Amino acid sequence: MEVKPQIREWWDNAEHDYDAIAAHGVHSEAEKKLWTEAITQLLGTGQKLKILDMGTGTGFLALLLAELGYDVTGADWAKSKLEKAKKKMEIAGSSVNFVVEDAENLSFEAEQFDAVVSRHLIWTLANPASAFKEWARVTKPGGKVLTDIPARHSHPGNHHFGGEIGKELPFYNGADPGELISMFEAAGLVNVSVKVFDKMMLVEGEKE
Template sequence: MEISRENQDPVKKNVRIYWNERSKTFDQDVGHGADHHECQLWKNQLRTIIGDDKKDVLDFGTGTGMIAINLAELGHSVTGIDLCEEMLDIANRKAESKDLSIRFLLGDAENPEFPDRMFDVVICRHLLWTLPHPDVAIREWSRICRPGGVIIAIDGHQEPKDYFHHSDEKDESEKSDQEKLWEQTYSKEITMQLPNGDQLTIESLKELFTTNGLGDVQSKNLKDIAEYHQRLHSASDHERQHEVNIIWGTVQ
């Protein structure tokens, strides 16, 4: 699945540059380079929604493959899609080290090049906030998901806030390279084109699902995972309360 660089949306081009660079340290962050205990927590939660029978699963925004790998270890047939080839390189190496057969492909979550009704489950984690056209994405995911299948989104925003931290208070010389890259990627001009950037509440996710045709929409706060993440954060980060929410709906 090849992405044309010449015709790529400027928002996605920026996003791709940022996350390719972030791939170098991505698994150092809590919740991405998950340890055995956290993986067990994720498997328990995902199993309650997906079930035990083998499913064809598509993981959008797979990143370095944490969710995809856990799903494969549960026995599902998994495909992982990401906009960033450097993320996918890491995901591939991690899957190979565990002797897992996961298909990782370069692709666009808003324009998936798959035939209709190919998957039983479509899942994403920490993705919908950075899509310029989330409604298009949900409709496309429904198209490639079989009737009765499930679309799942995992995210952590608790309430509307300035997630992008646009501020002129900090001097440029005081900013890390990562902070500078973040501000360049998610500039005010770019974030204005991200409908869910600052407003990704559980209520807005439910509305996104229902208005785009999903039925039996449900949600759950994953307190066990959030509490484990909190314990892993350094003392200086304890003030950063971060919920972990999961929402799912059925394809009609």
């Protein structure tokens, strides 16, 4: 079953108010603090690092990265979400390069970014292993990859896309730490670690 066109159509809906959904929009200073600490601990501060925010959606993480002083590209395949991200960028007075990209098949040349980060994306992918390989490919040697993922069975079995599509997605109902570590390592990433926060996990790895 080819599910990617259906998933893309679901996300690329201009009437879909992504930020209004509690689990999507960031309405918590605690989550903002979590991501700020994770990013600065992983990437450091004081350097104009080039970062790709994959699955940027309406731009929360990309705009936070820009606020922290990084050179940010925010990528998503839903044009309607990127339009909202651009409006938020204008209001914030920040600068992010927002572009249309497929997480599993990037158009960027190899070794372009110091880091690839992603929030609330992996569970929606038909082929997360391919995505991880692509993210590793566009990361410079010594660079980092950071993503989040719900823990296994922390989601209902039919949220958003429904069960028929969901059964085609490897991480639709979350993931186990061991699965993520294996996929990151298969993508060529080393020093892989998983941090668990309630029902969410942060996974990080380094490009050799």
